[in-house]
Amino acid sequence: MITHERALAAIGTVPDPEVPAISVVELGVVRAVTVSDAGAVTVTITPTYSGCPAMFEIERDIRTALEDAGASRVEVRTVLSPAWTTDWMGPEAREKLRAYGIAPPGRAEQDGLITLTRARPPVACPFCGSHETELRSEFGSTACKAIHVCRACQQPFDEFKAI
Amino acid sequence: MSAAKSAVRSGGGHDEGDDVGVATGQAVAGTRSVAGTRGPVLGAPLFEYLLRLGDDRLILGHRLSEWCGHGPILEEDIATANMALDLIGQAASLLQLAGEAEGQGRDEDALAYFRDGVLFRNCLMVEQPNGDFGQTMMRQFLFDAFSVLQWEALAQVSHTGVAAIAAKSLKEAKYHLRHSSGWVVRLGDGTAESQARVQRALDSVWRFTGELFGRDAVDDAVAALGIPVDQAAMKSGWDAIVDEVLARATLVRPADGPMQRGGRTGRHTEHLGHLLATMQIVARSHPGARW
Numbered sequence: 001m002i003t004h005e006r007a008l009a010a011i012g013t014v015p016d017p018e019v020p021a022i023s024v025v026e027l028g029v030v031r032a033v034t035v036s037d038a039g040a041v042t043v044t045i046t047p048t049y050s051g052c053p054a055m056f057e058i059e060r061d062i063r064t065a066l067e068d069a070g071a072s073r074v075e076v077r078t079v080l081s082p083a084w085t086t087d088w089m090g091p092e093a094r095e096k097l098r099a100y101g102i103a104p105p106g107r108a109e110q111d112g113l114i115t116l117t118r119a120r121p122p123v124a125c126p127f128c129g130s131h132e133t134e135l136r137s138e139f140g141s142t143a144c145k146a147i148h149v150c151r152a153c154q155q156p157f158d159e160f161k162a163i
Numbered sequence: 164m165s166a167a168k169s170a171v172r173s174g175g176g177h178d179e180g181d182d183v184g185v186a187t188g189q190a191v192a193g194t195r196s197v198a199g200t201r202g203p204v205l206g207a208p209l210f211e212y213l214l215r216l217g218d219d220r221l222i223l224g225h226r227l228s229e230w231c232g233h234g235p236i237l238e239e240d241i242a243t244a245n246m247a248l249d250l251i252g253q254a255a256s257l258l259q260l261a262g263e264a265e266g267q268g269r270d271e272d273a274l275a276y277f278r279d280g281v282l283f284r285n286c287l288m289v290e291q292p293n294g295d296f297g298q299t300m301m302r303q304f305l306f307d308a309f310s311v312l313q314w315e316a317l318a319q320v321s322h323t324g325v326a327a328i329a330a331k332s333l334k335e336a337k338y339h340l341r342h343s344s345g346w347v348v349r350l351g352d353g354t355a356e357s358q359a360r361v362q363r364a365l366d367s368v369w370r371f372t373g374e375l376f377g378r379d380a381v382d383d384a385v386a387a388l389g390i391p392v393d394q395a396a397m398k399s400g401w402d403a404i405v406d407e408v409l410a411r412a413t414l415v416r417p418a419d420g421p422m423q424r425g426g427r428t429g430r431h432t433e434h435l436g437h438l439l440a441t442m443q444i445v446a447r448s449h450p451g452a453r454w
Contacts, residue, residue, distance in 0.1 A: 049252060050255070050256060050335060051248035051250070051251050051252025052248075053248070079327075080256065080327040081326070083327070083330045083331040136238065137237075137238035137242065138338070138341070139238070139242040140241065143248055143249065161338070163335075
């Protein structure tokens with residue numbers, strides 16, 4: 001019979017399909033896990049971006065991991081509120097991203113309209129640590145990333161966008 | 164697609180006022196002409212309202228996706244595809260909610276792929292052809308500024324389904340606005356050629372901006388259902404953003420001439436039918452197929 005603890009551990013092994021350095025739990029998309037007396041597991045997830053195509057894989061991978069861990073039945077629910085924010089990623093997840101070559105997200109903006117006049121602070125290069133970097137593309141290989149280039153070590157790198 | 168053809172024949176609706184009847188009982192599927200009313204009778208207000216929100220994003224998302232593989236530079240190819248993905252994702256959430264509000268068992272795919280043109284409720288601006296990159300970014304900027312303000316307002320409403328989608332989409336819309344306004348400034352305050360072309364783009368799309376802030380019986384009815392939106396406040400917020408960005412872009416804001424309307428009640432320009440033919444053909448050729 002699967003316990004709540006085992007269910008959490010099983011979900012903790014599911015990598016983010018697009019950024020496999022961190023788990024879906026570390027990504028912050030897993031919002032709640034409940035286990036019934038009969039061993040049925042209900043997992044509540046929230047999408048990163050509205051159109052994130054990885055949500056289907058995440059749901060499937062969570063289901064498989066829980067079934068392998070002995071869940072009698074698995075239900076994966078999707079909720080939109082509260083909206084996902086990169087502020088839910090903890091220090092460990094951020095360090096794993098950096099070690100993987102992705103600059104971790106800064107603080108998400110809580111204020112109103114963004115203005116053109118305010119320049120974004122430079123993002124630290126995940127390879128050499130230099131702040132001599134520039135934004136190359138506001139959109140990257142996945143919805144959650146932007147592309148920068150480091151002027152110090154000449155290395156282009158992804159940034160996990162703060163939202 | 165006879166319904167789509169009739170939409171083409173009727174052409175772009177000119178401003179005829181907001182004479183819209185709203186069915187008060189069960190959802191009415193589609194637009195019907197009823198003796199005694201000049202305007203079309205629409206479905207139940209919440210369904211109609213959610214279609215308006217969803218169809219704006221679906222159709223603009225499809226237009227942006229047309230840049231995929233054709234972007235002027237690789238970064239913009241990626242940017243337009245990413246923005247399209249966000250918009251189509253938002254549309255999926257909104258159309259899913261619309262299907263639930265309608266209560267006829269239609270999901271977001273049924274509403275996206277198996278509705279004809281006269282049943283679409285997007286504003287006319289988003290269905291216009293992309294033109295050059297400057298035209299696409301100018302339209303995107305004008306829509307993004309509207310969209311950010313709309314999501315900000317809707318994130319505060321008491322309707323929990325709408326508020327949840329709005330709070331999520333607002334983050335994405337702000338990012339889009341930063342991107343599109345950056346391009347308007349770069350192209351406007353760029354070379355003589357880029358400035359002339361993006362000014363022409365602004366002049367030609369301006370006639371479609373009035374429709375964004377129209378108010379009719381659907382808006383009044385959903386206000387009573389917990390979705391009140393102050394269109395006048397949105398318009399002044401939009402004016403402020405547009406004026407600031409156009410000033411930085413050294414572009415001239417056009418005078419408000421006659422505004423084209425009709426999309427909210429299913430009277431579209433000829434361009435929507437062609438767009439839908441491309442967008443819907445795979446789903447209609449293989450109904451029920453899963454991939």
